Amino acid sequence: MAGLAAFGLLAAGCSTGGTGTRDEGEAHTDKVSHATPSPSATSEAPFKKVNAVQLLKADPKVSERVKADLKPCVKSEYPIDVSYGHVTGAAGQDVVVNVMTCGDAVGLGSYVYRADGSSYDNVFTSEDAPVYAEIDRGDLVVTRQMYAKGDKPAFASSEIVTTYRWSGTKFAQHDQVENDFSKSVGNDEGTEAPVPASP
DSSP states (O other), X not given: OHHHHHHHHHHHHHTTOOOGGGXXXXXXXXXXXXXXOXXXXXXXXXXXXXXXXXHHHHOTTSOHHHHHHOOOSBTTBOXXXXXXXXXXXXXXXXXXXXXXXXXXXXXXXXEEEEEETTEEEEEEEEOSSSEEEEEETTEEEEEEEEOOTTOOTTOOSEEEEEEEEEOSSSEEEEEEEEEEOOSSTTOSSOOOOOOOOOO
């Protein structure tokens, strides 16, 4: 009897003509406003290019030897590399300039210029050739190639890599690594190309 009553209730519920989930009305088609991403507050304007040759020539901290070698290699192309970034904690940009030789790109001098309003101050100079400086994650990394007697320009015996960090008024040495290189590379003997492994 109880089962018959339950069946009756079920049948009554199914015969109401309901439309299932559509009884609540159709889904709203109002447009949902999506938040438009705004530019990040930390995004910065592009770095301002500087005339590095002019900076070097007007800088009394650049030696006369380097200035004498600061000549175009081809037409108006000077043997310099320029990097822009932040290594001194200044609000403005910092500029790292490397001067090299035209023939074999040996680093003659590395310099860091710190923006001071519309001008730049030289806050780091290294002319212990061969030398090359670069910006690495906010640090100044200076590499010096070390040559032994008989070394070819392309194959130094070792290199010393020094990491500097800005201490508030100047750069202070933070870390130093020396890498010794193999003497067996760069000889005049021919070397056969390695045979690829069979699949």
